[in-house]
Amino acid sequence: MSDSNASMLKKGQSAQITDINIDEIPLKLIEMGCLPGNDIELIQIAPMGDPLFFNVNDSKVAIRIKTARAIYISLESIK
Amino acid sequence: MTPKIIKVALIGNPNVGKTSVFNQLTGLNQQVGNYPGITVDKKTGISKLNQITKAKIIDLPGTYSLNANSIDENVVIELLLNKNDEDFPDVAVVVTEVENLKRNLLLFTQIKDLEIPTLLVINMSDRMKQKGIELDIPLLETALKTKIALISSRKNIGIDTIKELIINYKKLSTEPCLNASSIDEEYFNRLRKAFPNQLLYKLWLVITQDVNFLNLQRNEIENTFTRSHTELKKLQQKETIKRYQFINDTLKVAQKIDKTKATDFQSRLDNILTHKVFGYLIFFGVLMLIFQSIFDWSSIPMDFIDTTFSKLSALTKDNLPQGKFTDLLSDGIIPGIGGIVIFIPQIAFLFLFISVLEESGYMSRVVFLMDKIMRKFGLSGKSIVPLISGTACAIPAIMSTRNIENWKERLITILITPFITCSARLPVYAILISLIIPEKRFLGFSLQGLTLMALYLLAFVVAIASAYILNKLLKLKCKSYFVVEMPSYKVPMFKNVALNVLEKTKAFVTGAGKIILAISIVLWFLGSHGSSNFDNAEKIIAEKNTNSRLEKGVFENQVSAYKLENSYMGIMGKTIEPVIKPLGYDWKIGIAVVSSFAAREVFVGTLATIYSVGNQSDEESTIKMKMAEDIDANGNRIFNFATGISLLLFYAFAMQCVSTLAIVKKETNSWKWPIIQLVFMSGFAYVVALIAYQTLK
Ligand SMILES: Nc1nc2c(ncn2[C@@H]2O[C@H](COP(=O)(O)OP(=O)(O)OP(=O)(O)O)[C@@H](O)[C@H]2O)c(=O)[nH]1
Numbered sequence: 174m175s176d177s178n179a180s181m182l183k184k185g186q187s188a189q190i191t192d193i194n195i196d197e198i199p200l201k202l203i204e205m206g207c208l209p210g211n212d213i214e215l216i217q218i219a220p221m222g223d224p225l226f227f228n229v230n231d232s233k234v235a236i237r238i239k240t241a242r243a244i245y246i247s248l249e250s251i252k
Numbered sequence: 253m254t255p256k257i258i259k260v261a262l263i264g265n266p267n268v269g270k271t272s273v274f275n276q277l278t279g280l281n282q283q284v285g286n287y288p289g290i291t292v293d294k295k296t297g298i299s300k301l302n303q304i305t306k307a308k309i310i311d312l313p314g315t316y317s318l319n320a321n322s323i324d325e326n327v328v329i330e331l332l333l334n335k336n337d338e339d340f341p342d343v344a345v346v347v348t349e350v351e352n353l354k355r356n357l358l359l360f361t362q363i364k365d366l367e368i369p370t371l372l373v374i375n376m377s378d379r380m381k382q383k384g385i386e387l388d389i390p391l392l393e394t395a396l397k398t399k400i401a402l403i404s405s406r407k408n409i410g411i412d413t414i415k416e417l418i419i420n421y422k423k424l425s426t427e428p429c430l431n432a433s434s435i436d437e438e439y440f441n442r443l444r445k446a447f448p449n450q451l452l453y454k455l456w457l458v459i460t461q462d463v464n465f466l467n468l469q470r471n472e473i474e475n476t477f478t479r480s481h482t483e484l485k486k487l488q489q490k491e492t493i494k495r496y497q498f499i500n501d502t503l504k505v506a507q508k509i510d511k512t513k514a515t516d517f518q519s520r521l522d523n524i525l526t527h528k529v530f531g532y533l534i535f536f537g538v539l540m541l542i543f544q545s546i547f548d549w550s551s552i553p554m555d556f557i558d559t560t561f562s563k564l565s566a567l568t569k570d571n572l573p574q575g576k577f578t579d580l581l582s583d584g585i586i587p588g589i590g591g592i593v594i595f596i597p598q599i600a601f602l603f604l605f606i607s608v609l610e611e612s613g614y615m616s617r618v619v620f621l622m623d624k625i626m627r628k629f630g631l632s633g634k635s636i637v638p639l640i641s642g643t644a645c646a647i648p649a650i651m652s653t654r655n656i657e658n659w660k661e662r663l664i665t666i667l668i669t670p671f672i673t674c675s676a677r678l679p680v681y682a683i684l685i686s687l688i689i690p691e692k693r694f695l696g697f698s699l700q701g702l703t704l705m706a707l708y709l710l711a712f713v714v715a716i717a718s719a720y721i722l723n724k725l726l727k728l729k730c731k732s733y734f735v736v737e738m739p740s741y742k743v744p745m746f747k748n749v750a751l752n753v754l755e756k757t758k759a760f761v762t763g764a765g766k767i768i769l770a771i772s773i774v775l776w777f778l779g780s781h782g783s784s785n786f787d788n789a790e791k792i793i794a795e796k797n798t799n800s801r802l803e804k805g806v807f808e809n810q811v812s813a814y815k816l817e818n819s820y821m822g823i824m825g826k827t828i829e830p831v832i833k834p835l836g837y838d839w840k841i842g843i844a845v846v847s848s849f850a851a852r853e854v855f856v857g858t859l860a861t862i863y864s865v866g867n868q869s870d871e872e873s874t875i876k877m878k879m880a881e882d883i884d885a886n887g888n889r890i891f892n893f894a895t896g897i898s899l900l901l902f903y904a905f906a907m908q909c910v911s912t913l914a915i916v917k918k919e920t921n922s923w924k925w926p927i928i929q930l931v932f933m934s935g936f937a938y939v940v941a942l943i944a945y946q947t948l949k
């Protein structure tokens with residue numbers, strides 16, 4: 174399991190999801206397409222650094238940083 | 253041929269336009285909004301498909317999948333899994349929209365597995381060009397094994413296609429579009445063997461959810477087929493991945509998106525509206541605009557309504573034959589209804605703003621902006637929606653907490669929402685403020701307006717402080733999830749907003765109107781009947797004044813005041829007087845306060861009734877003038893500054909709304925929370941009002 178997760182992305186960057194910690198990720202997010210193999214892009218950061226606004230698999234969604242840490246990404250794929 | 257009614261369920265993700273389609277099909281006007289979770293309960297309506305065929309259309313709350321996450325989503329599963337439900341559909345219409353097709357189709361593939369005739373509606377086709385989206389419909393129809401209607405409910409395109417497809421629903425395929433059981437062949441084969449007569453996917457849903465259906469012995473399934481919780485979750489995840497693979501593969505060939513067209517303007521808007529500084533400034537500006545409209549702009553129509561109703565009252569008195577009925581009408585019913593009608597302008601403004609905020613997509617941005625701050629108080633960013641709409645009415649506000657995932661955050665939001673100044677408090681505040689605060693300006697602001705503003709802020713501070721305390725007191729452990737969809741910005745559709753405002757204002761007025769009508773009639777009766785002293789009032793007053801000859805008018809006023817005191821209403825008021833005296837209230841106010849425990853807005857109507865019954869002068873003075881003129885035995889004004897402030901504070905904090913208590917009971921599933929609210933809020937109100945009156949008097 175890689176240590177890089179979606180909370181480390183900078184605004185405007187996107188990467189491929191490698192794995193998710195299903196105990197921390199609500200099913201609803203998985204159903205929106207937050208799954209290994211799909212892309213995740215950080216669109217906005219809320220003024221106090223939390224929550225984060227992502228585009229996952231073409232769904233626009235805001236989640237808390239704690240949840241974003243449970244979405245693992247591959248560093249090589251960061252664009 | 254006998255007319256047949258086809259049962260149709262509209263199913264789809266939140267915010268795809270199900271209710272808009274429903275409204276188009278049925279000609280009804282259910283509420284629509286660009287914020288997920290507008291529809292929270294199922295609604296039905298009839299649609300005429302052609303000369304002979306009708307359909308019963310069922311609008312359902314949005315759901316992301318058949319795996320139930322929340323109460324609203326349960327509604328959908330329970331309907332689809334229960335063949336005996338009277339609304340069990342002949343045909344499932346899955347509504348999706350062009351921009352989020354990928355995600356929308358997940359639910360579609362699940363519904364297909366239930367082997368009900370299913371057709372696919374792709375909505376919002378009007379946005380395709382602007383977003384650079386192209387779809388190959390025939391290809392999609394083959395891959396998804398269904399018929400597709402590409403429509404725009406906003407532009408009213410394609411609704412007839414849906415009707416036609418529904419009429420011919422028997423031709424729709426009931427075959428699943430992918431084989432989800434391949435994620436664990438061995439497990440599903442065993443399951444199939446054990447229950448050969450049951451649909452595999454239904455069994456799977458029973459195992460993974462807490463729904464009960466099929467009249468199957470749950471235990472039977474559980475004993476042989478349950479796996480550990482994490483194992484099931486893993487399997488569910490696998491299932492979802494499998495479905496997405498299928499969808500991605502299908503869309504790769506059937507959908508083209510020109511990315512350059514897509515998000516430019518939207519993301520620039522987001523850069524401003526969720527900016528560290530501008531974001532909050534804009535939000536604050538929006539709030540100020542709302543308050544300005546309530547406090548300032550609405551006063552013009554309100555003054556007009558006020559004088560119209562007192563004229564109407566005088567007119568009835570002058571033109572109808574004298575008697576009990578005329579009294580009831582002119583003293584009870586008309587002032588009572590007037591007390592409600594007067595705040596239509598304010599409510600309409602509130603609903604207008606809330607509706608525009610929801611329709612434009614801005615509401616989700618506010619949720620995003622506020623989450624971190626709200627969390628410090630044990631609330632969620634999503635609590636901002638009930639807190640704002642609570643300024644209109646606590647009932648829809650409490651219902652809108654349903655999309656808060658975390659139970660503790662949701663419970664705290666439910667508990668504090670009734671503190672927020674709802675529109676029912678407005679008429680009470682308006683009349684009291686105009687009685688005790690001079691019509692002066694301070695630094696260019698109206699003093700009366702500032703007082704009203706202060707009351708709103710105070711209520712908000714108390715609400716937030718209570719949240720903070722509750723957060724520390726409540727020991728609930730639950731996983732804190734927070735997922736907010738950020739819909740794309742849309743220009744609010746005038747028709748939706750107007751209908752929304754109209755519907756809600758109407759519902760409010762008729763709802764409150766009924767209570768007020770009933771209470772005014774009861775109060776009028778209690779006020780115009782009484783003990784033997786009441787019946788002999790003329791004689792008693794005449795005897796008292798044998799020495800001094802009174803003028804006719806003064807005599808009549810003394811008689812009616814004496815009558816009121818000795819009426820049943822007066823007797824009741826006097827009985828409770830000791831309890832409310834320390835707060836600075838006389839028995840008349842006491843009656844108004846007690847009757848407002850049904851609903852706050854009754855206060856003004858009650859005082860209107862009391863002051864009309866007790867006042868024989870038939871010149872058209874408004875209720876406010878009558879209240880201002882009222883004096884006690886020592887010649888002091890009843891509605892003086894100290895009493896006024898004490899009343900304002902009492903109404904700010906007391907839990908005086910039966911309907912709110914009922915909805916809290918429903919949403920929390922126990923009497924415990926509404927009772928705690930009633931006792932705590934009203935006790936707190938009593939203490940605050942007591943302190944205020946005793947220090948100010
Ligand atoms: N551009 C466009 N917008 C649409 C169309 N149909 C609906 N909308 C908008 O989409 C938003 C959501 O519509 P609703 O009908 O409330 O959606 P819903 O699926 O009932 O939503 P929930 O009840 O929250 O699940 C509203 O802002 C509508 O005005 C359409 O054909 N084109």
Ligand SMILES: [Mg+2]
Pocket residue numbers: 270271272283284290291312
């Ligand atoms: Mg709806």
